[in-house]
Amino acid sequence: MSFDDQVNLRAISLRTVRFAPLVYPVALFLSALLLFAIQPMFAKMVLPRLGGAAAIWSVAMVFFQSALLVGYAYAHLLCRMLSPGLSALVHLGLLAIAATTLPIRIAYGFEAPPQEGLELWLLSLFAASIGLPFVALAATAPLLQNWFAASGHPHVANPYLLYAASNLGSFAALMTYPFIVEPLVTLHSQVHAWSVGYFLLVLLIATAAVMVATADKPAIRETTADTTAVSKIAERAMWTLLAAIPAGLVVAVTAAISVDLAAAPFLWVLPLSLYLLTFVAIFRDRAWVEHERVLRMVPFATVAVIVTASALARPYLSALLMMHLAAFFVLALACHGELYRRRPAPARLTEFYLWTSFGGMIGGIYAGLIAPHTFNGVAEYPILVLAVLLAMPGAFAGGPGRFLRHSSPGLVLAAAIVAMTWFRFRMPAGAVVPTEIALIVLAGGMLLLRRQPALFFGLAALAFAIAKLDPLLSPIEQDRSFFGVHRVVEDPAGRVRLLMHGTTAHGAERVRNNDGTRVRGRPEPTMYYYFGGPIGDAIAAARAAQGRLARVAAVGLGTGSLACHRRDGEAWTFFELDPHVARIASDPALFRFLSECGQHTRIVLGDARLTLSASPEHYDLIVLDAFSSDAIPVHLLTREAFAGYLSHLTAHGVIVVHISNQHMSLWGPTAAVGAAEGLVAFGKDEIPTNHGDDDTRTRTQVVVLARDVQDLGDLPAQPGWKRLDPNSRTAWTDDYANVLGAVIDRKFRR
Structure with missing residues (x-):
């Protein structure tokens, strides 16, 4: 190259590098925005295939962490083996190949999930459908930071600052998707907009590649002297550990909130957003909060988590939620602060990200895959909080032996209490006060x-360990599946037995009389299903209008309470998503509704959207009882779902929808989907009267739909039933569902 050519190239380099502080952060922000927007967007696509299980998000987190590791490993290899200019060229090639998989869609061959191995099936589905573009985007952040460090810009001394721009993009995606994008934009439009953003990102990365190529700089390992020795195993282990603990905590705290407080819509957004916000707060020249101050707050955060288990605090759900989130933020901030303090020189930037992403994957696998199959409750949450304490500086001051001697009394007592809970020790009725004092x-x-x-x-x-003791409800059995934690418990008097899924009761049975004797004979439905309630009246009206109910389909099993509304000669089929619920309801030692009232009923396992559509039968009555949980399966309340129901409904059949819900008002969505499908809709909201201390009946909200009002018999004329108007609401579809609107309606009692 001639001297004049070198001068011209250097001049071009100086002109282009001036724009590096704009191009690189914008590219990082957009890549992170796309990376985290694809997560809820694709999960929304998956729901109609599997159902509304909260565990879908936990498994998705494992995939995303694993894909991040693959992307970071690819970036690390590029930076070690190629110059910045050549690595930019290779990465642009990968982005171009990934672009051929757009628009985002579910891969062929994943039409229906298997009965077993759902976690592996989901991981395969994510990998086959979005694996390539996700890995390409994941590699973009460390590559851009490496190129910036090699660009010759005056600010290259700390390329970790760009990490904050990346996490800000992630935070923006997570906060805008459920509150702005999903309520206002259809899924088809979201996919199209995501593709446009992807191609815009490719242009930005091409611009950044030109900058680093014209800078005429060698690889960063040659331009930046690394004065430190090769990383020792202990150093890499600490990077991995400090990344794994908060990555596991974000999954664990979400599960704990869902089980102990409420699986309310959008709650999963908050822990993950705070997790990303800790990176924004820490990975900068001046942290938002000094690391030493954060370390001093860790004991207070730990105590806050313990206090949330107090029976005295349980009525204050909002305060408990804030305590969980604040404690999680402090603990994650402490771990990431230690991680940033231990960061290496920029020459080892991609290696650092490789090990931290490995830690993130390990934490996600532990909390999302291993823990649900190991513990029957959310035990991973306190375990990870304790792990934070062990990872803090000075934890083992004086040596491991001294640490063990001083901590052993508490550990021995904790082990004894855990053994008590393992053997289902029944707490005495007066144990509430002593437990709270302890x-x-x-x-x-x-x-x-x-x-x-x-x-x-x-x-x-x-x-x-003490916090896991529950003196208010005596444990009978506890089980954990892919779909959540199920507890069979009794009230302190031992008269009523309940099936709890998180904080939601899915049925109850009176097992003892007031004098303590066992209840004999046919059990009477309680809670929402009591005789004379809206559900019972709707079933009776449909039966009277048609003369008889030859076949009935019930979506959602719970304890099997609905089976006691069955009459002789009627063939009832329950469609249940969770095999563990089916096992509990079918065990007469736990609940007797099926054994006493539904000896000839069938239970079909799997998501009802798929299994009901595959059924060869036509039904006189379809009961949808899947919306009382705090996190509802939206895909069962869409036009596509109702089209499937109607194709299996007899000419004069009736659909009964149970919509009682703590966090959402489903009157509007149900009426809108009914109107869109040409159905008439009537609803009733009943609060039981003469409610005694031992009355287990609860407030019940029900909508009935039929092709003709005559098919409902005298139900519209009965007290409390009103014809529903969708009030210009848009019916939910697989392409659009405004869950936020339902939450707002519930808040304002609409």
Whole structure:
């Protein structure tokens, strides 16, 4: 190259590098925005194939963390083997190949999920459908930071600052999707907009590639002297550990909130957004909060998590939610602060990201895949909180032996209490006050001993063990499946047995009379299903209008309470998503509704959207009882779903929809989908009267739909039933569902 050519190239380089502080952050922001927008968008596509299980998000997190690891490994290899200019050319080629898979869609061969191995099936579905573009986007962040470090710009000394721009994009995607994008934009339009954003990102990356290529700089390993020795195993292990703990915590705290508080819509957004916000707060020259101050807050955050288990605090759900989230934010901030403090020189930037992404994958696998198959409750949450304490600096001051001696009293007592819960020890009725006093004393002692890590750790383990004791509800059986934690419990008097899924009761049975004797004979439905309630009246009206109900389909099994509304000669079929619920309901030692009332009923396992459509039968009555949970299966309330129901409904058949829900008002969506399908809709909201102390009846909201009002018999004339007007609401479809609108309607009692 001639001297003049070198001068011209250097001049071009100086002109282009001036724009690096604009191009690189914008490209990083957009790549992260696309990366995290594809997650809820594709999960929305998957729901009609599998159902509305909250665990879908946990498995999705495992895939995303694993794909990040693959992307970071690819970026690390490029930066080690090629110059910045050549690595940019190769990456542009990968982005071009990934573009051939657009628009985003579900891969062929994943039409229906299997009965077993759902986690592996979901991981395969994500990999086959969005694996290539996701890996390409995941690799973009470390590559751009590496190219920026090699660009010759004056600010290359700390390319980690660009990490904040990346996480800001992730945060923006997560916060805007459920509150702006999903309520206003159809899924088809979302996919199209995502593709446009992807091609815009390719242009930005091409611009960044030109900048680094014209800079005429060698690879960063040659331009930046690395004064440190090759990373030791201990150093890499700490990077992995400090990344794994908060990555596992974000899944665990979401599960804990869903089980112990409420699986309300959008709650999954908050922990993940806070998780990303900690990167924005820490990966910068001046952290939002000094790391030493964050470390001093860790004991208080641990105590806050323990306090959330107090029976005295349970009525204050909003306060408990804030305590969980604030504690999680502090703990994640502490781990990521330690991670940033231990960061290597820019020459080892991609290696650092490789190990941290490996840690993120390990944390996600532990909390999302291993823990649900290991524990029958959300035990991974306190375990990971304790892991934070062990990972903090100074935890083992004085050596492991000293730590074990000081923490062993608390650990031994904690092990004894865990053994009690393992053998389902029944707490006495008067144990509430002693348990609360023990928690308060322990919390106070922990705060006094917060500067002694070993003693604090032992007391924390003991407090978490005590917190798992529930003196208000006596445990009978607890089970955990892909679809959540199921608990069979009894009230302190032992008269009523309930099936709990998180905080939602899915049925109850009176098992003892007031004098303590066992209830004999045919059990009577309780809660929403009581005789004379809206559900019972709707079933009776459909039966009277048609003369008889030859075949009935019920979507959602619960305890099987609906079976006691069956009459002789009627063939009832229950469509249940969770095999564990079917096992519990079918066990007469737990609940007797099916054994006493539904000896000839069938249970079909799988998502009802698929199994009901595959049924060869036509039904006189279809009961949809899948919306009382706090996180509803939206795909069962869309026009496509109702088209499937109607294709299996007899000419004068009736659809009964149970819409009682703590967080959403489903009157509008149900009326709108009914009107869109040409159905008449009547609804009733009933609060039981003469409600005694031992009355287990609960408020019930029901909508009935039919092709003709005559098919409902005298139901419209009965007290409390009103014809529903969709009020210009748009019917939900697989392409569009405004869940936020339903939440707002519930808030304002509409």
